[in-house]
Each structure stands twice: as structure tokens, then as C-alpha cells.
Amino acid sequence: MRLIVMLLSFVISMQVLAGELPKPVGKVLLTLSGHIENTNEEGKAVFDLASLEKLGMVSFQTASPWYNGRTTFTGIPLQKLMDYVGAEGSVVKVTALNDYTTVVPLSDFKKYNVILALKINGEYMRVRDKGPLFIVYPYDSKPELNNQVFYSRSAWQVSKMSIE
Secondary structure, eight states, X not given: OHHHHHHHHHHHHHHHHTTBOOOOOSOOOEEEEESBSOBSBTTXXXXXXXXXXXXXXXXXXXXXXXXXXXEEXXXXXXXXXXXXXXXXXXXXXXXXXXXXXXXXXXXXXXXXXXXXXXXETXXXXXXXXXXXXXXXXXXXXXXXXXXXXXXXXXXXXXXXXXXX
């Protein structure tokens, strides 16, 4: 069994090195395009819930302007997602399901440990609850994150990202 897991990990890593990501099986929640090296659909990288979760999830608690008190968010580190698709650029244009757009510097993801949240307080986020994907900064971690600049970058109902 251990050998099978090692071989599977090797095959998946070789696919990514070759620029080809595994294709999602479920409903596509996120589409990345623009300046990316690794794709799985005609110049794009598309992800369903399972393929996002396979990247590895992290959690943190933070206060935010949208919820009372401290809230636990769980999701994928956006720096890890950008590394996985081979993003090369300076900004990410984010588009939500309601066509809201915002531009986020790629450097924010590493500098502030920003996540693409899938869960809030242990429950998957529904569309009516700002889900299924929500860009969240750990607002409590640094005083500079508590301002409108970072709140405006915190798009919810994220469906597309274009690396520019």
C-alpha cells in the first residue's frame, strides 16, 4: 500500500512538472487563467472542491467586518495555489459570482498568509453565506490589515482568478 501511495504521489508530481494538472471530476468552483504554467483545460486551471482540498487546508481565527466576534476560516493558502499553477505576474484579478471584481497583489498571499476559505466555523460555505470560496486575510495578525484596502481585496463568492 505504501508503494502505491508513493507511486501515485510521484505520478501527480510529474504531471505538475510537465505543466498538466489533474482534471477535476466534480462541479468546477474555480477557474484560474492568465500567466500560469500548469493547466488542465485549454490554457486554464480548473478546480472542483476535491481538487482544492487536496492542496492542503489550513485554519485560522480572526475578527472581520462581516461577522460578529472571531470566526474560524479554513481553506487553501493562496500562495500554495499560485505555486501549484505556476503563477507568474504581479496581480490577480478576482471575479465573484455576482461579477464583483477586485485586484490583489500576488505578494499579499505570501506576506499575509491569505487563504481561499471553503469553510467557516467548520462548515462548508454556501453561496448565500459568502461561499463557496472567500479570500480571507488574517486581519487580527497585523494592524495594517484592518482597513478598507484589504477588506476590498477580500472577495467572496470567488469564481475566477486571472494572473496578470
